[in-house]
Amino acid sequence: MIRAVLIDDESSCREALSLLLKEFCPQVELLGMAGSLPEGINLIREKKPELVFLDVELKNHLGFKLFESFPNANFHVVFCTAHEKYALQAIKTSCLEYLLKPIDPVELMNAVDKFKRTVNRELNQKKVDVLLENAGNASQVLNKIAVPTSDGYFFINTSDILYFEGDGKYTNMFTNKGDKIVSSKNLGEFEELLSHQNFFRCHKSWLINLNYIKKYMRGDGQVIMSNDKLVDVSIRKKEEFLKLFDRA
Amino acid sequence: MKIEHIKYFSLFLLFLFFNQKIRGKEKNTVLLKYNDLSNNTAKLDYLYKLSIDPIYKSNTENQKKLRTEIIKIKPANEEEQAVINLIKGHTIYFEDSVPKIKQYFLNAYHVLKKVPSGKYYALSLDALGTLYFELGNKDSTQYYRELALKQTLQTKAGLAEAYFNLGDQNYYFSNLPDAIINLKKSVEAGIRTKDYEHTALAFKFLSLIYRDQKTFDYMVLCDSSLSFAYKTNDNVQITEALYYKMQCLILLNKQKDAFNILNLIEDYNKKESSNLLLTINFNKAAAFYYSETGDVKKTIFYLQKNHVLTGSISRKSGKTGRGYNNLGNACIDDKQYELAVKYLDTAIWLGQKYNDQTLLWFAYDNMVRAYRQLNDYKNEAIYFRKLWDINDTILKIENQGKIAEFETRLNLERKNTSIKNLNVEKSLNQATISNYKKTQIIYYIIAIMMLFILFTTILFFRQKNKTQKILAQQSNEITRLQTQMNPHFIFNALTSLQSFVLKDDKHKAVSSITQLAKLMRMTLMNSEKEFITVDQELEYLNMYIAFENQRNNENINFITNIAEEIETDNPCIPPMLIQPLIENAIKHAFTNNIITRQIKLSMALMQFHEQKFLKIIVEDNGVGFETKDNTSHQSKAMAICKQRIDNLSPKNKSDYPENFVIKNLNTEMETGTQITLTIPYL
Numbered sequence: 002m003i004r005a006v007l008i009d010d011e012s013s014c015r016e017a018l019s020l021l022l023k024e025f026c027p028q029v030e031l032l033g034m035a036g037s038l039p040e041g042i043n044l045i046r047e048k049k050p051e052l053v054f055l056d057v058e059l060k061n062h063l064g065f066k067l068f069e070s071f072p073n074a075n076f077h078v079v080f081c082t083a084h085e086k087y088a089l090q091a092i093k094t095s096c097l098e099y100l101l102k103p104i105d106p107v108e109l110m111n112a113v114d115k116f117k118r119t120v121n122r123e124l125n126q127k128k129v130d131v132l133l134e135n136a137g138n139a140s141q142v143l144n145k146i147a148v149p150t151s152d153g154y155f156f157i158n159t160s161d162i163l164y165f166e167g168d169g170k171y172t173n174m175f176t177n178k179g180d181k182i183v184s185s186k187n188l189g190e191f192e193e194l195l196s197h198q199n200f201f202r203c204h205k206s207w208l209i210n211l212n213y214i215k216k217y218m219r220g221d222g223q224v225i226m227s228n229d230k231l232v233d234v235s236i237r238k239k240e241e242f243l244k245l246f247d248r249a
Numbered sequence: 250m251k252i253e254h255i256k257y258f259s260l261f262l263l264f265l266f267f268n269q270k271i272r273g274k275e276k277n278t279v280l281l282k283y284n285d286l287s288n289n290t291a292k293l294d295y296l297y298k299l300s301i302d303p304i305y306k307s308n309t310e311n312q313k314k315l316r317t318e319i320i321k322i323k324p325a326n327e328e329e330q331a332v333i334n335l336i337k338g339h340t341i342y343f344e345d346s347v348p349k350i351k352q353y354f355l356n357a358y359h360v361l362k363k364v365p366s367g368k369y370y371a372l373s374l375d376a377l378g379t380l381y382f383e384l385g386n387k388d389s390t391q392y393y394r395e396l397a398l399k400q401t402l403q404t405k406a407g408l409a410e411a412y413f414n415l416g417d418q419n420y421y422f423s424n425l426p427d428a429i430i431n432l433k434k435s436v437e438a439g440i441r442t443k444d445y446e447h448t449a450l451a452f453k454f455l456s457l458i459y460r461d462q463k464t465f466d467y468m469v470l471c472d473s474s475l476s477f478a479y480k481t482n483d484n485v486q487i488t489e490a491l492y493y494k495m496q497c498l499i500l501l502n503k504q505k506d507a508f509n510i511l512n513l514i515e516d517y518n519k520k521e522s523s524n525l526l527l528t529i530n531f532n533k534a535a536a537f538y539y540s541e542t543g544d545v546k547k548t549i550f551y552l553q554k555n556h557v558l559t560g561s562i563s564r565k566s567g568k569t570g571r572g573y574n575n576l577g578n579a580c581i582d583d584k585q586y587e588l589a590v591k592y593l594d595t596a597i598w599l600g601q602k603y604n605d606q607t608l609l610w611f612a613y614d615n616m617v618r619a620y621r622q623l624n625d626y627k628n629e630a631i632y633f634r635k636l637w638d639i640n641d642t643i644l645k646i647e648n649q650g651k652i653a654e655f656e657t658r659l660n661l662e663r664k665n666t667s668i669k670n671l672n673v674e675k676s677l678n679q680a681t682i683s684n685y686k687k688t689q690i691i692y693y694i695i696a697i698m699m700l701f702i703l704f705t706t707i708l709f710f711r712q713k714n715k716t717q718k719i720l721a722q723q724s725n726e727i728t729r730l731q732t733q734m735n736p737h738f739i740f741n742a743l744t745s746l747q748s749f750v751l752k753d754d755k756h757k758a759v760s761s762i763t764q765l766a767k768l769m770r771m772t773l774m775n776s777e778k779e780f781i782t783v784d785q786e787l788e789y790l791n792m793y794i795a796f797e798n799q800r801n802n803e804n805i806n807f808i809t810n811i812a813e814e815i816e817t818d819n820p821c822i823p824p825m826l827i828q829p830l831i832e833n834a835i836k837h838a839f840t841n842n843i844i845t846r847q848i849k850l851s852m853a854l855m856q857f858h859e860q861k862f863l864k865i866i867v868e869d870n871g872v873g874f875e876t877k878d879n880t881s882h883q884s885k886a887m888a889i890c891k892q893r894i895d896n897l898s899p900k901n902k903s904d905y906p907e908n909f910v911i912k913n914l915n916t917e918m919e920t921g922t923q924i925t926l927t928i929p930y931l
Contacts, residue, residue, distance in 0.1 A: 011744070014741060017747045017751060020751035060836065060837065084737045102744045103744040
């Protein structure tokens with residue numbers, strides 16, 4: 002049995018999730034439910050669960066604050082969220098699990114399955130660090146992201162990324178230290194994560210960090226990155242691309 | 250004459266052959282070490298060094314050995330094959346035809362070009378440059394030497410040598426300014442990279458150039474050259490420099506000092522008698538010294554000795570030709586006119602082959618002198634004619650530069666005079682025009698002013714358009730955001746429906762679905778309007794609170810207090826202005842210890858500066874504003890609300906009451922928050 006608790010400020014949401022767990026995930030033993038963050042902290046201390054379902058926006062608090070009380074959390078968290086755009090962004094960058102409300106039973110089962118398969122405390126802690134770094138930042142600038150690779154996760158500062166190159170289902174990431182990292186996420190997902198972070202999708206298969214552009218060649222519609230890599234700018238993106246620099 | 254020449258030449262070669270055979274034996278031992286080397290790269294490096302060693306490669310047998318060794322090596326890749334070709338080219342340098350050598354070098358160059366970082370690329374360039382230099386092809390030499398220089402500039406090694414080669418070539422083709430620049434660079438690079446050999450050589454050439462120009466104290470440079478030559482610890486370099494110094498001293502009429510230096514050179518030669526190059530240097534110096542001091546016999550002795558030696562270690566080039574010329578000259582002085590003719594013939598042949606105009610001039614001149622002494626007027630006439638022709642060509646070359654200079658000067662002057670003429674014409678015209686112009690100026694000013702006004706108005710309207718567009722965009726954005734329901738609410742509502750279904754509570758599920766549908770429909774309808782009536786707003790809010798109560802299983806009391814003077818069917822409230830405030834209160838105000846939860850909505854009219862305003866007050870008995878954390882969503886809802894009210898307000902703020910006030914109602918007895926909105930009443 003997986004020992005779990007859930008924290009949500011809306012009674013109807015607590016009810017819905019507990020019923021879903023009973024119906025679809027009988028291997029989860031729900032030890033208790035809490036309606037606010039302080040209650041939730043007490044509940045975790047008391048019951049010592051392995052898994053916590055946590056609403057992102059609790060009454061008057063962001064759910065992330067839970068980690069302040071448990072700096073070395075020995076439980077895993079699955080976030081539940083209705084529509085917190087920026088909080089969701091932070092969760093996505095950290096590669097922690099999340100469920101969208103109303104909760105889809107299939108996704109719930111997947112999340113529980115995944116928890117059963119991979120219980121790695123150290124990795125979880127790293128993900129939480131990324132989450133807190135990004136979520137604590139009021140300016141909505143992502144400092145760090147977790148990049149899923151074939152054999153785990155790669156944690157990197159966004160300011161260290163030169164560009165991404167799409168390669169079908171995979172993405173090659175190039176860093177300013179000369180590393181090349183192959184990720185199992187596709188380029189579109191990275192674009193969604195980073196489009197507000199000074200990254201620009203200049204081509205079907207390129208997502209570049211605007212801070213690392215060395216030169217734009219008007220004639221060929223190409224940019225030279227700081228490592229002298231030539232990157233194409235597609236004709237459709239050209240105007241948008243140039244506008245980014247007109248403001249400056 | 251030609252048969253004679255060939256006869257002489259074959260005799261000469263025969264002599265060389267025997268001479269080298271003796272010396273070749275000493276050098277054969279070096280190949281022994283070679284067999285210890287294991288890998289290709291080391292072997293190639295070793296063979297390359299041998300192939301460019303002037304003494305080693307001058308022996309035909311050594312060359313054969315080199316060739317057999319080279320054939321044994323199996324190249325692992327294209328690059329090694331190219332290096333092998335390069336070495337092959339060097340091994341046949343003295344024997345085979347130029348096209349074949351060129352072919353080897355060019356092949357090596359084209360392959361090595363692909364990996365310009367390798368050291369052999371620069372060497373292949375250098376080999377080609379040297380070959381073209383000896384063929385007298387100025388452009389190709391320049392091309393390859395410059396490429397070699399560029400290459401060495403990149404790899405940093407051998408920089409001094411590359412600069413020196415370029416300078417040497419410039420000097421040879423009489424391009425003195427460039428020669429000076431490149432030689433100076435060579436000196437700089439040589440000192441920096443501790444390449445003292447080329448530093449010494451560059452100093453020597455600089456001194457030579459300044460000596461020819463008589464513009465600089467060339468002895469200083471000569472001494473610098475000598476001091477750097479000492480630093481190389483290479484006796485050949487030292488004797489070279491000493492020889493040059495001796496030449497300078499003789500020119501300055503210091504025969505005694507010169508003789509001392511000659512003795513010094515001889516000592517070096519004796520110390521290392523097997524070193525061919527030292528012997529050559531000594532012979533050279535001795536020949537020069539004796540020719541200058543008038544001892545013809547000794548001059549010829551040393552010159553002849555040297556020719557045998559120099560011929561054996563360097564390709565017959567224009568330089569060797571000069572040696573023959575010197576020999577011929579000396580023979581004339583010694584009254585051996587027929588021998589002189591033979592030497593001069595060879596000199597002329599070499600001069601023609603390598604296109605050395607200066608050499609040809611001297612050789613023809615000597616030839617004329619020799620035939621005059623032999624009373625052979627016919628040949629004298631022939632060579633005199635040739636001398637005359639070459640004089641012309643040399644003069645032509647020298648004059649071409651001057652002519653070009655004069656032409657540019659002439660053109661410049663022509664231009665200047667034409668400009669002057671034009672100026673004169675202009676001033677004449679101006680004088681006649683000036684009166685006419687004064688009236689014109691006024692028209693100009695008017696036109697400029699008109700243009701200025703036009704320009705500024707265009708700019709003004711453009712700017713206005715731009716700001717309007719931005720404003721419109723902003724207000725669109727706000728209405729788009731605010732006339733929707735909070736998506737967070739919708740998703741949470743759907744979650745409640747989910748729980749009713751899971752609980753099998755059909756009754757609540759059905760009624761919640763219809764309530765939510767009604768709410769959404771009203772939101773859609775209201776969002777199309779700019780203003781809705783008080784009745785519509787109240788209906789909407791009542792339905793919203795009822796839905797929230799049902800889904801959260803709560804009982805929030807919603808009290809409304811509308812002043813009678815307000816026309817409830819008058820559209821005066823922007824849609825979705827009040828709902829977010831109530832949603833906020835439901836979500837954040839009430840904690841578990843507040844039992845009777847209550848939200849109160851009051852509306853009243855007020856007069857301010859002769860204008861009617863609608864005052865909307867939302868009050869709850871929750872925990873109060875200050876004790877709540879400002880989560881992003883909450884403050885965002887407030888901020889949007891304030892922005893919308895600001896957009897409704899007239900531009901002039903002084904005519905306007907405060908439009909958005911949040912007040913804390915916390916006292917000892919009770920708690921709560923009060924938000925007051927003030928909007929114009931239409």
